[in-house]
Amino acid sequence: MSALRLHSTEVVDTFAEAFAMWAARVIITAETARWAMAAARSMTGFATSVIGCKCEAAIECELPANETLDRRPGVAVLLFAMDQEGLGRRLIERIGQSVMTCPTTACYNGLDGAHKVVVGGKLRYFGDGYQNSKLLDGRRFWRVPVMDGEFVVDECFGVQPAVGGGNLLILGANLAQTLAATEAATAAMRKVPGVILPFPDGVVRSGSKVGSKYKSLIASTNDVYCPTLRAVSPGTQVPDAVGCVLEIVIDGLDVAAVKEAMRRGLHAAAATGVLQVSAGNYGGTLGKYKIELAALLNGAV
Amino acid sequence: MSLTLTLHTVPEVPLEAEALSPYRVAGLSGIDVAKLPVMHGNRSAELGDFFRAVGRGDGELRIEGDLARVKFIGAAMSEGRVVVEGTAGMHLGAGMKGGEIVVEGNCGDWVGPEMSGGRIVIKGNAGHMVGSAVRGSLSGISGGEIIVHGNAGNEAGSAMRRGLIAIGGDCGDFAGVNMIAGTIIVLGTLGWRSGAGMKRGTVVSMHGAEMLPTFSRAGSYSPVFLRLYLLHLREVGLPVADEHINGIYQRWSGDAVETNHGEILLRELGSRP
Numbered sequence: 162m163s164a165l166r167l168h169s170t171e172v173v174d175t176f177a178e179a180f181a182m183w184a185a186r187v188i189i190t191a192e193t194a195r196w197a198m199a200a201a202r203s204m205t206g207f208a209t210s211v212i213g214c215k216c217e218a219a220i221e222c223e224l225p226a227n228e229t230l231d232r233r234p235g236v237a238v239l240l241f242a243m244d245q246e247g248l249g250r251r252l253i254e255r256i257g258q259s260v261m262t263c264p265t266t267a268c269y270n271g272l273d274g275a276h277k278v279v280v281g282g283k284l285r286y287f288g289d290g291y292q293n294s295k296l297l298d299g300r301r302f303w304r305v306p307v308m309d310g311e312f313v314v315d316e317c318f319g320v321q322p323a324v325g326g327g328n329l330l331i332l333g334a335n336l337a338q339t340l341a342a343t344e345a346a347t348a349a350m351r352k353v354p355g356v357i358l359p360f361p362d363g364v365v366r367s368g369s370k371v372g373s374k375y376k377s378l379i380a381s382t383n384d385v386y387c388p389t390l391r392a393v394s395p396g397t398q399v400p401d402a403v404g405c406v407l408e409i410v411i412d413g414l415d416v417a418a419v420k421e422a423m424r425r426g427l428h429a430a431a432a433t434g435v436l437q438v439s440a441g442n443y444g445g446t447l448g449k450y451k452i453e454l455a456a457l458l459n460g461a462v
Numbered sequence: 463m464s465l466t467l468t469l470h471t472v473p474e475v476p477l478e479a480e481a482l483s484p485y486r487v488a489g490l491s492g493i494d495v496a497k498l499p500v501m502h503g504n505r506s507a508e509l510g511d512f513f514r515a516v517g518r519g520d521g522e523l524r525i526e527g528d529l530a531r532v533k534f535i536g537a538a539m540s541e542g543r544v545v546v547e548g549t550a551g552m553h554l555g556a557g558m559k560g561g562e563i564v565v566e567g568n569c570g571d572w573v574g575p576e577m578s579g580g581r582i583v584i585k586g587n588a589g590h591m592v593g594s595a596v597r598g599s600l601s602g603i604s605g606g607e608i609i610v611h612g613n614a615g616n617e618a619g620s621a622m623r624r625g626l627i628a629i630g631g632d633c634g635d636f637a638g639v640n641m642i643a644g645t646i647i648v649l650g651t652l653g654w655r656s657g658a659g660m661k662r663g664t665v666v667s668m669h670g671a672e673m674l675p676t677f678s679r680a681g682s683y684s685p686v687f688l689r690l691y692l693l694h695l696r697e698v699g700l701p702v703a704d705e706h707i708n709g710i711y712q713r714w715s716g717d718a719v720e721t722n723h724g725e726i727l728l729r730e731l732g733s734r735p
Contacts, residue, residue: 190686231689232707267686293662293723295645295687296605296624297694302687310683313690 165455170431170438172454177328177423177440180448182211183248184323184414185278186221186271187238189260194223194234200263201236204255208240209360210410212369212380216242216251217325217412219357230269231313237271239357241325241412248320249278257284261305261312268312272319281314324450327411327419329426330368330386332403332437339405340364342435346409349429350422355414358422368408371443383441403436416450424457464520465495467513469527475503476551477512480534484542484561487519495519530570536563539580552589555582558606571615572596577625578605583698590615590634593627601642603627609698616653619646622663626691630700638665641724647691649700660717660724666691668706668729677716682730684710 165172187204191197201220208218217240224235240255242248260268261284268281281303285292288305294316295302301316329346333339347363350356358364373381384394386406391399399406409426413419423440430438440454465487480486481498490498496510509515512532513525521542525535532551536544540559545566552570555563558577564585571589574582575596588610594617595602602622609628616634619627622644632650641660652671666688673679689707696702711727 230693231686232693233686233689295664295691297626297690302690304685304687311686313686 165458167428167431167438167458169434171436172427172431172458173437173439174453174455175440176442176445176451176453177326178442178445178448179324179326179328179416179419179450179452181450182217182241182243182323182325182412183245183320184239184241184272184412185248185252185318185320186414187240187252187256187260187318188224188229188235188269188271189238190224190229190231190233190235190267190269191263192233192265194236196263196265197234197236198223200260200266201238203259203263205238205240205359206259208255209365211241211243211325215247216240216255217357217359217410218251218255219359219363219412221354221357222351231267233267239355239412239414241323241357241359245276245278245320249280249318252278252280252318253283256280256314257287261287261307261314264309266312268314270315270318272321274319274321276320277317278320279316280318281316284312284314321414323412323414324416324419325412326448327413327423327450327452328441329409329411329423329430330439330441331407331409331430331435332386332399332439333405333407333435334402335404338433338435339407342430342433343407343409345433346426346430349425350409350411353413353418353422353425355418356422357412358409359412360408360410363409365408365410366406368406368441371447386441398439400437408441416452419450420452420457423452423454427454427457464522464524465490465492465515465517466524466526467495467509467515469512469525469529469532470514471512472528473502473512473531475531477502477507477532478534479509479532480537481509482523482525482532482535482544483537483539484519484521484523484544485539487523488521488542490519492516492518533570536561536582539563549586550584555580558582560606568612573610574603574606574608576601577603577608581607581609581698584608584610584612587612587631588614588629590617591620592618592629593622593625594618594620595622595640603644607698609695609700611700613650619644619665622646628695628700633667638663638724638726641665645691647695649702649706657714657717657724657726659720661721662723664725664727666711666727666729668709669731670728671726673714673726674717676718677714677726678718680713680715680725682710682712684708685713685727688727 221237229235368383369380478501492515495515568586613631635653
C-alpha cells in the first residue's frame with residue numbers, strides 16, 4: 162500500500178470496509194437533563210459490538226427541551242443491529258430495562274420511514290391491564306403506570322437500513338500520542354449528525370479480525386496491528402516507529418454520514434501529528450461499502 | 463379556483479344541505495352546483511334557491527352568510543376543506559371521515575356527530591352534543607379532532623370512542639357522559655356530572671370541578687401524555703399556557719358504576735411541577 166500525507170501524518174492508501182445494518186433513533190426525555198442522560202447511558206451500556214452484545218448503541222446528542230416532543234430535556238440514542246427483527250428485540254429489551262426503569266422518563270421514536278417495529282405495543286403489557294393508550298394525530302402512545310406516575314412510550318419505532326463498521330486506525334509513537342490523537346478525532350466525529358462511536362468513549366483497543374484458530378470463536382485479536390506481535394505476526398502492519406494502535410469504529414444512518422465522520426476524524430487526528438492513520442478491511446469480502454481514505458483527504462473540517 | 467357559495471336567501475325553516483361537502487361538488491361548475499338538491503323543511507329545493515355559487519369545486523369550499531339554519535355542512539366528507547365565513551347550523555361534519563372544516567363564527571348543536579376522522583375547528587362557540595353519538599346510537603366519534611375555541615354546551619363527547627375534543631372556553635354539563643374512550647380537554651370549567659357513566663377515556667379541565675361520588679381521587683401528578691396533547695392544541699391555535707403544560711393535575715378514577723377505567727384530570731390552580 163502506498164502512502165499519502167496529511168500534515169506530517171502518513172495516511173495509508175487503503176479503505177475502511179463497512180457493512181449494512183439496521184438502525185433506530187430513540188429520543189429519551191425526562192424531567193431533567195440528568196435523568197434523561199441516566200437512562201441513555203444505561204440503554205447504551207454493553208452495546209459496543211454486535212459480536213458480543215447483539216447490537217451497537219451510543220448517545221448521538223443531547224437535545225434541549227425546545228427540540229423534544231414533550232418539551233423536556235432529552236437525549237437522542239442510535240441503536241444498530243444486523244437485521245430488522247433483531248433490532249426490534251433489542252429496542253424492547255433496552256427501552257424496557259433501561260428507560261422505563263429510569264425515573265421521570267418518556268421514550269419516543271426519532272426516525273420516520275416506511276419500516277416500523279412494535280415497541281411500546283409490547284412494553285405496555287407491563288401495565289398488567291392498567292395501561293392505556295392515546296392516539297394523537299395518527300400516532301399511538303402507550304401510558305404504562307409506574308411508581309412515579311406513568312411511562313409514556315411510542316407504540317412503534319421507525320427503523321431504517323444503515324451502515325456499520327466504518328473505522329479509522331490511529332497509529333502513534335506511544336500511548337500518550339495515540340490517545341491524544343483519538344481523543345481529538347472522536348471529538349470532531351461526534352459533531353456529525355446521524356453517527357455514533359459505540360466503543361468506550363468512542364475508542365477500541367481490542368480491534369478484531371474475522372475468525373480464530375479456535376473454532377468456537379468468530380473473531381479474534383487483530384494481530385497484525387498489535388505492536389507486541391510485530392516480531393511474530395505474519396504480515397504485521399505496525400511500522401517500527403509505532404508503539405500503540407487504537408481504533409475508532411463508526412456506525413451511521415447512511416454511508417455519507419459515516420464518510421463525513423471519518424473525514425473529520427482523519428483530519429483531527431492528523432492535526433495532532435500522530436504518525437499514521439489507516440483503516441481496517443477484509444479485502445472487500447465482508448462489507449458492501451468501501452470508504453477510501455484517499456477520498457477523505459480533501460475538504461474543510 | 464375554489465368554489466364559493468354565498469347565501470342570498472335565508473331559509474325560513476332548517477335547510478338540510480348535505481350537498482355542501484367537497485366530494486359532492488367536486489369538479490362541478492357554479493351552475494351545476496346550484497342545481498344540487500337540498501331539503502327545505504319537508505320540501506325539496508335546489509342549492510341555487512338559497513346560494514349564489516361562483517367558481518368550481520376543486521377540494522375547497524367556502525360558504526358565506528348566516529348559516530344558522532343550514533344543517534349537515536360537510537357531512538360525510540373524507541377529504542378537502544370547508545370554510546364557513548359565519549355561523550353554521552346543526553350536524554356540521556356529521557359522519558365526517560377526513561379533511562377539515564373551519565367555522566369562523568359560532569356553530570349549532572351536534573358538531574361532528576359520529577365523525578371518524580379529519581378536523582373540525584369552530585372559532586366561536588358550539589352548541590350541545592359536540593362530537594356525540596346520535597340518540598339511540600352506542601358510540602359517538604371514533605376518530606378525528608374537534609377544536610372549539612369558545613364555549614360548548616352539554617354532553618360534549620357523549621359516548622365518544624376515540625379522538626380528541628378540545629374546548630377553549632367553558633363546557634356545559636355531562637361532558638364525556640357514557641364515554642368509551644378518547645380525550646376531552648377543556649381549558650375552561652366543566653359543568654356538572656362530567657364523565658358520568660364513562661368506561662375509559664380522559665376528561666381534562668384546567669380548573670377544579672364538582673365530582674360525582676362514583677369517582678375516586680387517585681392523587682396528583684404531572685402527566686407527560688397531557689403535555690403532548692396541550693402542545694398539539696397550542697399548535698392548532700388554542701390559548702394553552704405554559705402553566706397548563708407544566709401543571710400538576712388531580713387524577714380522579716371512575717366511573718365506578720362502569721369499568722372504573724376512566725379518568726378526569728383537574729389542574730391544581732397555581733401548581734407547578
